[in-house]
Amino acid sequence: MHGKPLTYASAGVDVARAESGLARLLGWLDQTHAFPGAVGRPVLKSGFFAAVHDLGHGLGLAISTDNVGTKSLVAQMMGRYEEIGSDCVAVNVNDVLCVGARPIALVDYLAVEQVQPEMLEQLGKGLYEGARQAGVAIAGGEMAQVPELLRGAAPGAGFDLSGTCVGIVALDRIVDGRGIQDGDVVVGFRSSGIHCNGLTLARAVLLGPGRFTVEGLVPELGCTLGEELLRPCRIYVRPVLDALERTQGITGLAHISGDGFLNLLRFRTPCGFELTDLPEPQPIFRLVQQAGSVPLEEMYQVYNMGVGFCVVARPEAVDVVLASAQRHGYEAQPIGHARAALQGRVALPKEGLVGEGKGFRRN
């Protein structure tokens, strides 16, 4: 800790370097978009939560890929793998949902240092549970034994888990934020905690000699630290699809994953956002912040801070969204508004933060 505040870069994830490297990769990939011809061509610019490809028949195929990150290390420390299986579904279906698509299928890619049948059984159970909640079939996948490529929390324990989800959406019902107008309401759906982003930072500040252990009960969390960190990422498919079926007034859908509320800036709209009524973040966020003396702007950049998914809706459609949340047992509340005057920015007035580009700063 060296007595200085810890930022995400110093905890092992170099975001700026990643951005510049990624730009060189994407420069090539953007040139592939015309290769399939009319059927198969992408209909959205790259960089949104999911890509959409034109399948003909007025039908769009949404596709997105993501991994569970270093949460796999917590699973290894705990010897518990069911949650991470569910997470593999969650991180992908929540992204596909952001274009207004219904997720239908997922394939998983599991790289392991060693095959552990009990671990595979638990992962399978978790994938099943995630698939059940999301209404997707897992009809394929790949397990690669690549001991020379991996390492983990203990010799032989290493693994990496990612997935790819596909969904379908009518081309004339794609949601990408282009219809967002000044005054539209942002409805925030409660997260279950830290989800799958910022685990590198959380582990860096919470675990280690003289700090917490994954087995230790933490009174303010009401559970062990490991249980808190492993808590499955919430799956927002059912309430959001329900709302999409009941109203055409939904203008934006955002999975609040890495980059926190900056994800709202991925919408294809000139509007910015003012979030005035954020719910209290769960205790785990305060624990990370205090243990690592992590600046508040860093916390809001890395973490969901209690809101895992946002639905942007016309004022008259908000009640429909809230009713859909309630019908499916999800906590949701209006947390702010789209604001034309805030072009390209996310303002959190109560927290004294403004986000722009890739970071938050104090107001």
Next chain:
Amino acid sequence: MHGKPLTYASAGVDVARAESGLARLLGWLDQTHAFPGAVGRPVLKSGFFAAVHDLGHGLGLAISTDNVGTKSLVAQMMGRYEEIGSDCVAVNVNDVLCVGARPIALVDYLAVEQVQPEMLEQLGKGLYEGARQAGVAIAGGEMAQVPELLRGAAPGAGFDLSGTCVGIVALDRIVDGRGIQDGDVVVGFRSSGIHCNGLTLARAVLLGPGRFTVEGLVPELGCTLGEELLRPCRIYVRPVLDALERTQGITGLAHISGDGFLNLLRFRTPCGFELTDLPEPQPIFRLVQQAGSVPLEEMYQVYNMGVGFCVVARPEAVDVVLASAQRHGYEAQPIGHARAALQGRVALPKEGLVGEGKGFRRN
């Protein structure tokens, strides 16, 4: 080497253990198939080269995921990444092709120990080249910086690359081998060499103190060992789609990847196969076999041995398949026949081998 013949299991990939562990995972995943309802449901049993999901409109969505395996370690040793980018496309599009689908899109998942912009540029170029050859768009992907999960050929060099490909196929034109009849002809398409399977074994027997280096010129290969091992996996999309458009006489399509010609046993047919006219394997295979005293049955189980893709066709459709190959500049030749009497087996009479289940044995 310890003076004893090297098998795939002793070189670091425990196939039997993987099979049993995987069965426990798949037991859960098979139960997810009904979750999407009518639209989205899988229409093939799991375990084929690609899954196919019913999209309505008579349209099937094919999906498959695979990685480039430990070929990434050779890329790291050489500091050359373009080939591996193309491979990421190849291993996935060739699988999707096996259900008769036209690949349309691919997403890649790249886990890196460190972000290296030059490496990302080369990977991007290779992905672009693969996408161009396959006619797919790469509209999305994920790069994860997970240094704690990875290791590689040198500190910071580690990475793992996988992809997921989707394609479309008319539900009434799905090819899965169920139409294969006794006497159907197997047309073998030439591979470019070792492709992406068996690199663990190849590295184990060829590289190391007192053996070859990746930089060393190997006279019988006509290039350096590294260049030979990195040679991109051939992409069979264009000639095979061309043939599928010209004839309805194609009854089976098999990507000859891990498990070699045993992949023919994935067809939904009671017929087995007799391969009487296999082309001479490329010199790299002899080099691996001799350097490691690898039994011939092991070689045929791990490697493609010169044939990267098989098209099974009615005798009257063979000329169409061969003409499509020639039109697109691919080498292909009839290599054998489907045989009702060989149920569940692949016989290689000239090599004195019979394959069944997961292995070959001497006849």
